[in-house]
Amino acid sequence: MSEFADREFRVTRADLVRYAGASGDFNPIHWSERVATSVGLPGVIAHGMFTMALAARAVEEWAGGPGRVVEFGCKFTKPVVVPDDDEGVVVRVAGRVTGEADGLISLALEVTCGDDKVLGAPKAVIRA
């Protein structure tokens, strides 16, 4: 396989609202500053699953098609704080192939927002 294609995704509040509707996760920490700060968060944060979905998108686009991911997992180590402006923040997905055997390719990803690694040890296994 070719070298992993690193990607950048811009995330705004509007993206979080759209993802809330599509996923059914209406936790107000993802759209209400008031609730987010009341539980000690620095502000409205992206759904961890939204960041994970962006990483999955980078993996599937690199893999060349849907339905090839057999394992996918990560920790959510740092919140992606999304400001209430038009710029939002940029989430960067980088990766490298760590193994290839029995028709399966293992990928180690690095998902960052600014200087923070926002996902912990994100890994995917895909069918070659």
Add this chain to the structure above:
Amino acid sequence: MPIDQTLVGREFPPTEPYAVTAVKLREFAEATGAPYDERIAPPTFPIIVAFHAMNGFLADVQVDLFRIVHGEQRFAYERAVQAGDVLTASLTVDTLRQIGGNDIIGTSSRITDADGALVCTTKATLIHRGEDA
């Protein structure tokens, strides 16, 4: 108030059957910018059904969703979810720890199709932020 230790090992009843439609696949793909495929779901799509199972669990233990932060999520797929699937999720509480006023809840959910065949197993760690945390 910490969550009751006796929950460990408990399996919650399966969620209501969830019919995967092409329209929903498009909505989810558009929300994540993923290339739209009218048949095959993106990898994180099963979270919709897993989330139903989590909400059932949270209601049962009387925990508010806004006090939950997601710690970890893993998927192992038997096959990709497809349009036309009718899915249910069954959640089991695997582990429960209290750290610094927070509950760290390890769960796993089996997502099965209309025939009862396993489609995917997903593990989630949920952090319940205590009122004083």
